[in-house]
Structures are given as structure tokens and as C-alpha cells.
Amino acid sequence: MTNAQPTNTEPTKTQPTVRSCPFDPPEEYRALREQDPVAPVTFPDGTAGWLVTRYDDVRAVLSDPRFSAKRGILRPGAPEGEDVPAPPPPGMFIMMDAPEHTRFRRLLTGQFTVRRMRQLTPAVEKIVAEQLDAMAAAEGPVDLVQTFALPIPSLVICELLGVPYADREEFQRNSATIIRLNSSPEEFRQAQAAMRGFIHQLVLAKREDPTDDILSDLVRSGELTDEELTGVGVLLLIAGHETTANMIALSTMCLLRNPGQLAALRADPSLMDGAVEELLRYLSIIQFGVRRTALEDVELHGRQIKEGSTVVASVSSGNRDTAHFADDPELLDLARSQSAHLAFGHGIHQCLGQQLARAEMKAALSALLDRFPTLRLAVPVDQVPMRDDMLVYGVHELPVTW
Known part of the structure; x- marks a missing residue:
């Protein structure tokens, strides 16, 4: 669909996407934060809109109900029958606003409490140990993504949802197609249909024979249709395997490229909780930001954002904002005094599984560094x-040895 254009006469920039360092957002974000924090841009998909780059503004956009998470908001002035907005797919609550979003969030919040994630930690640590045993048996070099970073969250989310891990190759392949930027429309549709078909069959099985998992609990609640359960x-x-897998792999690469920080962490394992938060802030793997659509005219930093305009809140830029992070946020500092970061978003759509991600990252990185004290990259x-x-940044492969 067509979104409203920025209402000013200056030419729009193209959203920065090229990185000079694999761990940093594009350098242009620094200038945008200082000089043009609400900038008219053209996004990688060709949409024109507004790019928000400062920490406080990113939080404001993500918590303001005037900015909708829905896709396909009809722009004002469109001819009748043109660009008719499609409703979000059933169950895709990250593309919904309150009160529709609230109904799903309420059902799921209890499944991802801090207490439940702590109870899950021994199971996560067991999975981590088993993957490390397999790595050690391979004797290196190995691809850390395939042997360690990807299996851990995949096994955990399969256990939580009640998904057969034996089917991982199918759902991982389709998942990658869905979030790949250069997938053709047909490839995207086929992958999406395959994922929905796979989960739909699982939902039907849970109705017949529920077990101890999240999908079964949702079935028992009686509040969702099969289509909603599928979504x-x-x-x-x-979300349960793509994001955490890439955080584990990219964090490992980042630590190996920052030997002073790595040495400090090895010398004092009590730094690990803070190290996980700092890595989440520093790496911010939601690559292009979080997209919203203005439901009404909104003024932000003197910019007149018209109803129907696309607004993208750059999480990675906000997490490097010197106005919020007192010590140089361009540096990785595992002992940094913690200040709330945006890696999990903000507002009602803040990541539901953030406590699970933290538990998995802590278990994986702690055990990996302990088991392989001479771990290093196997390639330049x-x-x-x-x-x-x-859409989710990280590494496709990470060859390591020890």
C-alpha cells in the first residue's frame, strides 16, 4: 500500500544501511541524532516516511497509541476501494493494537514470567552442556551457529511450545525465508503458508491430545480459534529461535574481537548478568528499526507527521544515544552502569520472551567461555x-576453533 509522504519540501534521504564495523549501526546515525532526529527518509522497501533516531523519541513512538503497529493503514485521500487495508493475520498480535493486542498478551504473559524462566534455567543449562559436548567431539573448527547458537534456542522454544525438534530443518528454513530481505513475494508466501500449515497441524494434535506446553495451555484456555492459535x-x-540464536553468535564474535573485555569477564564471572545487558544494548540486532503508522497528525521535534505516515523507530541508534548513556555508548563496556536499553523494544509490544532470551544468553555464554578458554575465530x-x-542481524556462519 502507499503511505503518506513526509510533508516538507526538502529531499528525503535514504535510510542508512551500510556498516563500517560489523558491531555498529551505520555511522550516519550519529549525525542524524545530533542534527535531524526525526528525518524524512526512504526506507529499504521504497516506502517514504520518518526515521526516529534518539533514545527518548524511540521510546515515545513505541509507547504512544497514536502510532499503530498495524500494517496497511489506509492513507487519507486514497480513492475509494484503493489500498484497502488488510487485517493482521489471525494470532499475529505484534501487528495489532489494543484492545485486540491486549487479549493475546494477557493469555501469554503468564507463560513467560521471570519465575517460570528461572525454573527453566536448569533445562537450558542441560541443553547448553549437550551442545558443548557435541562441539568438543567435533574437535574444531566448527560453525558456532549450526553447532551451538542455533540449536540452543531452537530446542528450548520447541520444548516450550510442544514442537517436535525433529522438524527443525523445515521450520528453520521457512523462518529464514520469511525474514530474508531478498525473498521474492512468492517465496515469502510459500514459506509463510508452510509455517502456518505446520503449526496448524500441531494445534489440531494438541486439541486431541494436549501435553505440558504453551500451545496446549492456550488450547485449554478455550479463548482462541485454531487460526489464532496457529498465528x-x-x-x-x-521469534523464539531467530533472535536469541543471532545474539549468542554475534555476542561471541564481539567478545572475541574485544579481548580486554573478554579477559575481564573470564576473570570475574559475576559480570555476566551486566555483560548480557551490555551486549543486548551494544549489538541491537533488530536491524532497521520498528515500524509504526501514524493514526492521526502528530508533531515530533517540530516535524509534522501526517496521519497515515510510516514512522520507523531505530532501536540500534537509540541504544547509542549519548544523551541517555552517560559513558561513551559507542564502546563495549561489560561493567557499564546499567541504564534501560531498547533491545527488547518498549511499550505494550515490548518483547514477551525477553527473560527467556536473557536466561539462554547467560547460560550459553557462561558455559562456552568456561569450556573453551582458548576459543578463537577460525577465519579472519x-x-x-x-x-x-x-531483518534480524547477526552472522550466517561463525567458524571457530580452540
């Missing part, structure tokens, strides 16, 4: 294939 399952399955850093082509 929720697809969303949790993709410039030969590591980065996920510039994906």
Missing part, C-alpha cells in the same frame, strides 16, 4: 558472513 505459534516459534574477521540481508 501465535508461528510468531513464537520464529572480514571473512565472517554477516546477515546484512536479514
Whole structure:
């Protein structure tokens, strides 16, 4: 659909996407924060809109109900029958606003409490230990993504949802197609249909024979249709392994490239909780930001954002904002005094599984560094294939040895 254009006469910039360092957002974000924090831009998909780059403004956009999470908001003035907005797919609550979003969030919040994630920690640590055993048996070099970073969150989310891990190759392949930037429309539709079909069959099985997992609990609640259960399952399955897998792999690469910080962490394992928060802030793997649509005219930093305009809140830029982070936020500092970061978003759509992600990252990084004290990259850093082509940033492969 067509969104409203920025209402000013200056030419729009193109959203920065090229990184000079694999761990940093594009350098242009620094100038945008200082000089043009609400900038008219053209996004990678060709949409014109507004790019928000300062920490406080990102929080404001993500918590303001005047900015909708829905896709396909009809722009004002469109001819009748043109650009008719499609409703969000059933169960895809990240594309919904209150009160529709609230109904799903309420059902799921109890599944991801801090207490439940702490109870899950021993199971996560067992999975981590098993993957490390497999790595050690391979004797290196190995691809850390395939042997360690990807299996851990995949196994955990499969256990939580009640998804057979034996089917991982299918859902991982389809998941990658869905979030790949250069997937054709047909490839995207096929992957999406395959994921929905896979989860739909699982939902039907849970209705017949519920077990001890999230999907079964949602079935027992009686509040969701099969189509809604399918959408929720697809969303949790993709989000539950893609984001954490890439954080584990990219964090490992980042630590190996910052030997002073790595040495401090090895010398004092009590730094790990803070290290996880700092890595989440510093790396911010939601690559292009969080998209919203203005439901009405809104003024932000003197910019008149018209109803129907696309607004993208750059989480990675906000997490490097010197106005919020007192010590140089361009530096990785595992002992940094903690200040709330935006890696999990903000507002009612803040990541539901953030406590699970923290538990998985802490268990994985702690055990990996302990088990392999001489861990190192097996290739030059410039030969590591980065996920510039994906909505979720990270590495496609990470060859390591010890």
C-alpha cells in the first residue's frame, strides 16, 4: 500500500544501511541524532516516511497509541476501494493494537514470567552442556551457529511450545525465508503458508491430545480459534529461535574481537548478568528499526507527521544515544552502569520472551567461555558472513576453533 509522504519540501534521504564495523549501526546515525532526529527518509522497501533516531523519541513512538503497529493503514485521500487495508493475520498480535493486542498478551504473559524462566534455567543449562559436548567431539573448527547458537534456542522454544525438534530443518528454513530481505513475494508466501500449515497441524494434535506446553495451555484456555492459535505459534516459534540464536553468535564474535573485555569477564564471572545487558544494548540486532503508522497528525521535534505516515523507530541508534548513556555508548563496556536499553523494544509490544532470551544468553555464554578458554575465530574477521540481508542481524556462519 502507499503511505503518506513526509510533508516538507526538502529531499528525503535514504535510510542508512551500510556498516563500517560489523558491531555498529551505520555511522550516519550519529549525525542524524545530533542534527535531524526525526528525518524524512526512504526506507529499504521504497516506502517514504520518518526515521526516529534518539533514545527518548524511540521510546515515545513505541509507547504512544497514536502510532499503530498495524500494517496497511489506509492513507487519507486514497480513492475509494484503493489500498484497502488488510487485517493482521489471525494470532499475529505484534501487528495489532489494543484492545485486540491486549487479549493475546494477557493469555501469554503468564507463560513467560521471570519465575517460570528461572525454573527453566536448569533445562537450558542441560541443553547448553549437550551442545558443548557435541562441539568438543567435533574437535574444531566448527560453525558456532549450526553447532551451538542455533540449536540452543531452537530446542528450548520447541520444548516450550510442544514442537517436535525433529522438524527443525523445515521450520528453520521457512523462518529464514520469511525474514530474508531478498525473498521474492512468492517465496515469502510459500514459506509463510508452510509455517502456518505446520503449526496448524500441531494445534489440531494438541486439541486431541494436549501435553505440558504453551500451545496446549492456550488450547485449554478455550479463548482462541485454531487460526489464532496457529498465528501465535508461528510468531513464537520464529521469534523464539531467530533472535536469541543471532545474539549468542554475534555476542561471541564481539567478545572475541574485544579481548580486554573478554579477559575481564573470564576473570570475574559475576559480570555476566551486566555483560548480557551490555551486549543486548551494544549489538541491537533488530536491524532497521520498528515500524509504526501514524493514526492521526502528530508533531515530533517540530516535524509534522501526517496521519497515515510510516514512522520507523531505530532501536540500534537509540541504544547509542549519548544523551541517555552517560559513558561513551559507542564502546563495549561489560561493567557499564546499567541504564534501560531498547533491545527488547518498549511499550505494550515490548518483547514477551525477553527473560527467556536473557536466561539462554547467560547460560550459553557462561558455559562456552568456561569450556573453551582458548576459543578463537577460525577465519579472519572480514571473512565472517554477516546477515546484512536479514531483518534480524547477526552472522550466517561463525567458524571457530580452540
